[in-house]
Amino acid sequence: MPELPEVETIRRGLEPVLVGARIERVEQRRADLRFPFPENFGKRLTGRKVVMLARRAKYLLAHLDDGTVLIIHLGMSGRISITGQGQLGEFTHNQGNRDIHDHVVLRLESGTEIIYNDPRRFGMMDLTTGTSLAAHPLLANIGIEPLGPDLTPEYLARHAAGRRTNLKSFLLDQRIIAGLGNIYVCEALFRARLNPSRAAACLATSTGKPNARTSALIPHIKDVLNEAIQAGGSTLKDYAQADGSLGYFQHSFHVYGREGEPCLTPACRGMVRRNVQAGRSTFFCPICQR
DNA sequence: ATTGAGTCCTGAAGGC
DNA sequence: TGCCTTCAGGACTCAA
Numbered sequence: 001m002p003e004l005p006e007v008e009t010i011r012r013g014l015e016p017v018l019v020g021a022r023i024e025r026v027e028q029r030r031a032d033l034r035f036p037f038p039e040n041f042g043k044r045l046t047g048r049k050v051v052m053l054a055r056r057a058k059y060l061l062a063h064l065d066d067g068t069v070l071i072i073h074l075g076m077s078g079r080i081s082i083t084g085q086g087q088l089g090e091f092t093h094n095q096g097n098r099d100i101h102d103h104v105v106l107r108l109e110s111g112t113e114i115i116y117n118d119p120r121r122f123g124m125m126d127l128t129t130g131t132s133l134a135a136h137p138l139l140a141n142i143g144i145e146p147l148g149p150d151l152t153p154e155y156l157a158r159h160a161a162g163r164r165t166n167l168k169s170f171l172l173d174q175r176i177i178a179g180l181g182n183i184y185v186c187e188a189l190f191r192a193r194l195n196p197s198r199a200a201a202c203l204a205t206s207t208g209k210p211n212a213r214t215s216a217l218i219p220h221i222k223d224v225l226n227e228a229i230q231a232g233g234s235t236l237k238d239y240a241q242a243d244g245s246l247g248y249f250q251h252s253f254h255v256y257g258r259e260g261e262p263c264l265t266p267a268c269r270g271m272v273r274r275n276v277q278a279g280r281s282t283f284f285c286p287i288c289q290r
Numbered sequence: 291a292t293t294g295a296g297t298c299c300t301g302a303a304g305g306c
Numbered sequence: 307t308g309c310c311t312t313c314a315g316g317a318c319t320c321a322a
Contacts, residue, residue: 003315034298034317058316076316077300101300120299122316165293174317181315234315256315278294281313 002074004058004146004179005228009247010080011055017082017112018062022049027105029098034075034124044068044127045106057142057178067129071138075122083113142178146221151177153210153218161208163200169278170200177221183234183256184224186283190255191220193265195289196282197275227252255283263288 002010026042038044045064052063062070074080098105104116104125116125128136144150159176171177171185180188189196194217203214228234233247250257254264255272263270263285270287 006315073316075299076314118299119301120314120316122299163292169293172316183315279296280316 002058002078002233003181003184004055005184005225005231005249006233006247007058007060007074007179008055008229009233010074011053011060014060014080014082014114015053017108018050018114019053020050021108021110021112023047023106024109025107027107029103029105033103033118033121034073035126037125038127041125041127045070056139057145057174058181059139061133063130067131069128069130069133071124071126071128071136072116073124073138075118075120075124077120078116078118078123081115081117083115142174143176144178146177146179147225151218151221153214156218157204157210157214158208160200160203160214162204165200166196166277167194167198167200167202168196168280168282170203171221172278172280179225180221182280182282183253184221184228186256187224187254188217188221190284190289191224192217193289195286196277196284198290255285258283 023045024047026045028037028042031037045068048064048066048068050062051065052061054061054063058073060072060074062072064070072080099117101117101119102115103118103121106114108114116123124138126136126138133139144155156176160170163170165173167189168185171180171188172182186196192213194202194213203211203217205211228247228249231247231249231252234250234253258272259274261272263272265285265288268285268288270285272283273286274281274283276282
């Protein structure tokens with residue numbers, strides 16, 4: 001799925017087109033994605049003007065002029081494109097020429113269309129209001145933003161203390177840090193030279209205080225996310241920026257997808273290995289990640 | 291309370 | 307060519 005950098009890239013691509021624009025027509029082409037669409041989905045959006053496009057974790061939040069908030073999640077394979085701006089590759093859209101996985105089309109007054117496409121349908125959309133947004137079931141229990149000021153050694157140590165789960169699963173847990181996914185957890189742990197199989201409790205002292213590992217890990221998490229955003233996200237099988245162009249951070253992966261290839265740490269003679277944790281592939285160097 | 295397994299769905303890639 | 311298996315960026319529910 002798009003992880004935080006990809007969602008943020010899409011947000012930045014959509015913002016200039018969507019904010020200030022009025023939704024003239026909504027084409028909802030099926031009854032559900034991961035969940036059913038809310039009642040009167042299209043009707044509640046039609047005629048509304050978008051006043052703000054925000055992101056929380058991997059969710060896009062479109063605030064409308066009547067207080068409604070459209071919540072969008074892209075799941076594993078969700079993409080958003082803008083007609084007239086597609087430039088590269090397979091994901092250029094011509095107006096009226098629908099793909100079978102184009103599930104929602106927002107037509108703006110300008111004639112531009114915002115197209116949500118999601119083959120696997122692990123994504124979702126819902127409607128709520130600005131005042132009940134924080135209490136929404138999808139958002140109520142998610143953790144802090146990794147790029148914000150809340151990700152501190154103290155926070156991480158407090159949640160890691162006593163945890164027997166491994167570092168990989170711990171960092172993927174959206175209730176602790178929201179927005180990290182499989183790729184960026186692998187990459188952050190590589191940079192921090194931490195073995196993904198270590199117990200999460202290694203990030204805290206016995207009294208739940210931060211240690212050297214905790215303090216070292218945090219800048220690596222922030223750096224890898226910020227660098228990925230700078231690069232316009234990572235393009236794998238099914239992710240492209242909102243304007244259809246492709247991010248290029250995937251060329252900067254040190255371990256993800258590099259099973260059997262040499263470790264990129266200078267002077268390390270290790271080879272990248274893959275194993276499975278919590279049902280997900282983990283890539284790491286067994287020599288320099290300890 | 292935590293943790294791991296199973297689940298949703300489609301498509302791409304690789305082996306034979 | 308085709309048939310089969312495996313894997314994929316997420317995250318929920320359920321049972322131990």
